[in-house]
Amino acid sequence: MADVRLEGLKKTFGTIEILSNIDLTIDHGEFVIFVGPSGSGKSTLLRMIGGLEPISGGRLLIDNELVNDIDAADRNLGMVFQSYALYPHMTVKENLAFPLRMAKAGKAAIAAKIAKTASLLQIDHLLERKPRQLSGGQRQRVAIGRAIMREPKVFLFDEPLSNLDTDLRVQMRVQIAKLHKQLGNTMIYVTHDQVEAMTLADKIVVLKDGNIEQVGSPHDLYHNPASRFVAGFIGSPKMNFLGGKVEAAHEHGMDVRLDAGPTISVPVQPDQMLVGKPVTVGIRPDDFSSSMPGQQEISIELGVDFVEHLGSVTYIYGNAGNEALVARAPQSGWPKGASKFTLTAAPADCHLFMGNGKAVWRLHAPASWS
Numbered sequence: 001m002a003d004v005r006l007e008g009l010k011k012t013f014g015t016i017e018i019l020s021n022i023d024l025t026i027d028h029g030e031f032v033i034f035v036g037p038s039g040s041g042k043s044t045l046l047r048m049i050g051g052l053e054p055i056s057g058g059r060l061l062i063d064n065e066l067v068n069d070i071d072a073a074d075r076n077l078g079m080v081f082q083s084y085a086l087y088p089h090m091t092v093k094e095n096l097a098f099p100l101r102m103a104k105a106g107k108a109a110i111a112a113k114i115a116k117t118a119s120l121l122q123i124d125h126l127l128e129r130k131p132r133q134l135s136g137g138q139r140q141r142v143a144i145g146r147a148i149m150r151e152p153k154v155f156l157f158d159e160p161l162s163n164l165d166t167d168l169r170v171q172m173r174v175q176i177a178k179l180h181k182q183l184g185n186t187m188i189y190v191t192h193d194q195v196e197a198m199t200l201a202d203k204i205v206v207l208k209d210g211n212i213e214q215v216g217s218p219h220d221l222y223h224n225p226a227s228r229f230v231a232g233f234i235g236s237p238k239m240n241f242l243g244g245k246v247e248a249a250h251e252h253g254m255d256v257r258l259d260a261g262p263t264i265s266v267p268v269q270p271d272q273m274l275v276g277k278p279v280t281v282g283i284r285p286d287d288f289s290s291s292m293p294g295q296q297e298i299s300i301e302l303g304v305d306f307v308e309h310l311g312s313v314t315y316i317y318g319n320a321g322n323e324a325l326v327a328r329a330p331q332s333g334w335p336k337g338a339s340k341f342t343l344t345a346a347p348a349d350c351h352l353f354m355g356n357g358k359a360v361w362r363l364h365a366p367a368s369w370s
């Protein structure tokens with residue numbers, strides 16, 4: 001196991017800065033996931049840690065050792081990529097043995113390790129097959145097995161599941177979670193898939209335009225996004241954003257007049273400087289409820305456009321004033337086929353974002369806090 005420290009890490013390609021001043025500490029045994037839009041620099045950052053991409057500035061430390069100029073092969077990392085990169089002419093067994101044969105390990109030691117790894121990944125029955133005789137999920141398990149064989153300090157995964165179909169992704173996700181639990185290694189993982197990020201990560205790093213936008217647990221990012229960008233990026237369907245203007249700031253929060261209608265009192269850190277300023281109120285689709293409007297609730301009139309049934313949950317899409325909105329339908333008590341519907345939400349579940357997109361800190365744990 002190892003900790004990994006990034007201090008002011010920088011990457012430039014020619015004159016273009018792709019990553020600027022990345023500071024991040026990854027603790028022993030932590031499962032850290034990089035997410036962000038396409039081009040935000042996730043893979044480049046992972047490749048810099050892996051030694052596949054030169055570092056343009058700053059320091060990279062693994063176990064307190066400066067490794068900026070250490071070769072990839074000498075960093076003791078196990079890497080797994082989207083493409084499995086198995087040797088096609090070798091059997092699974094030979095593929096697994098390869099890194100240890102290169103390291104001149106003894107035959108008995110290699111055989112013992114293959115047996116252990118194959119059983120861990122449930123590929124014992126595939127050892128004599130060639131990669132072309134395996135399914136995508138099986139190939140990816142072999143690729144992970146090959147990384148495990150070297151007993152690396154840190155595992156690096158670059159979108160390892162993105163070539164798999166949905167069922168296999170789910171299976172492999174569970175398998176990777178189990179693997180992390182069993183091995184306890186530090187793991188750094190890049191993905192586009194926020195379900196993977198939310199379910200696997202101890203810590204998620206959200207990247208935007210080569211900068212870290214926020215670092216936190218999945219729970220933190222979901223309930224306390226630091227910016228409108230993070231709020232919109234984490235959670236599906238996306239958080240709703242409603243325009244408004246601050247009317248007053250008082251000890252319990254700030255009163256915001258929504259463009260879509262009501263004035264609501266949002267329990268956030270009051271800031272007199274924001275009075276009169278345009279802001280955005282964020283409400284997650286899942287935070288709308290069916291209960292009758294009461295003193296502690298806000299209500300918004302929704303013109304229903306269409307309804308999406310997903311089996312266990314139904315979402316209603318529509319408009320409030322000029323703004324598009326999506327809400328989770330209550331289990332019961334909503335008139336199916338209605339063209340209008342009153343949505344209610346608890347003020348404590350509302351988020352507030354300033355004009356520059358930064359969140360105004362919330363005063364209390366939200367009602368949905370678990």
Ligand SMILES: Nc1ncnc2c1ncn2[C@@H]1O[C@H](COP(=O)(O)OP(=O)(O)OP(=O)(O)O)[C@@H](O)[C@H]1O
Nearest residue numbers: 013018036037038039040041042043044045190192
């Ligand atoms: N070798 C290169 N030369 C020049 N620019 C590059 C090079 N490699 C990557 N980039 C640029 O660096 C930026 C970050 O790329 P990177 O692949 O790290 O993003 P990403 O977040 O992993 O994207 P994706 O999710 O699409 O894989 C992009 O703008 C990309 O065009």
